[in-house]
Amino acid sequence: MNISVIYYSKLGHSKKIAQAIADELGVKAQDIRDNPEIKDIESLYVVSGIYGGKSAPDMLEFLKTLDGQQIKQAYLLTSSGGKTTRAAELRAVLTKLGIPVAEEEFTCQGAIFLFGMGHPNKADIQNAIQFVQSVSQ
Numbered sequence: 281m282n283i284s285v286i287y288y289s290k291l292g293h294s295k296k297i298a299q300a301i302a303d304e305l306g307v308k309a310q311d312i313r314d315n316p317e318i319k320d321i322e323s324l325y326v327v328s329g330i331y332g333g334k335s336a337p338d339m340l341e342f343l344k345t346l347d348g349q350q351i352k353q354a355y356l357l358t359s360s361g362g363k364t365t366r367a368a369e370l371r372a373v374l375t376k377l378g379i380p381v382a383e384e385e386f387t388c389q390g391a392i393f394l395f396g397m398g399h400p401n402k403a404d405i406q407n408a409i410q411f412v413q414s415v416s417q
């Protein structure tokens with residue numbers, strides 16, 4: 281089964297989450313800034329943060345370039361200052377491409393300046409791994 285974990289990260293939080301779940305899934309996390317090839321994928325994990333109340337424009341633009349036929353299922357994982365903010369814009373782009381996106385999303389606290397300092401922490405990372413384990417069964 282082909283699995284891909286992609287991320288966009290400004291402060292390193294999404295990278296940390298992406299690398300942890302990629303380890304769990306036995307693949308390498310890929311930074312979208314390296315323009316990874318996404319082909320023939322059963323499960324695509326999309327990891328990012330929230331900036332100015334929205335998903336990252338770079339991630340939105342990258343997702344728009346995907347071929348919907350090449351991806352069977354997508355999962356969204358988001359860290360944010362708001363802790364529970366979902367990746368609504370990313371979901372909309374993937375859905376428009378015809379890619380099913382799991383209703384359940386992973387969200388966690390991501391520090392912004394002093395607020396939420398230390399997050400995503402060990403427990404957040406463990407929760408992300410648990411999320412992946414539960415949806416990949």
Ligand SMILES: Cc1cc2nc3c(=O)[nH]c(=O)nc-3n(C[C@H](O)[C@H](O)[C@H](O)COP(=O)(O)O)c2cc1C
Nearest residue numbers: 289290291292293294329330332333360361362390
């Ligand atoms: C420039 C900037 C803007 C942000 N704006 C928001 C925001 O509007 N709402 C929010 O909940 N978090 C906001 N955050 C917090 C990030 O979503 C959070 O730190 C996230 O974990 C960042 O992930 P990253 O390190 O992978 O980029 C912002 C962070 C930065 C750096």
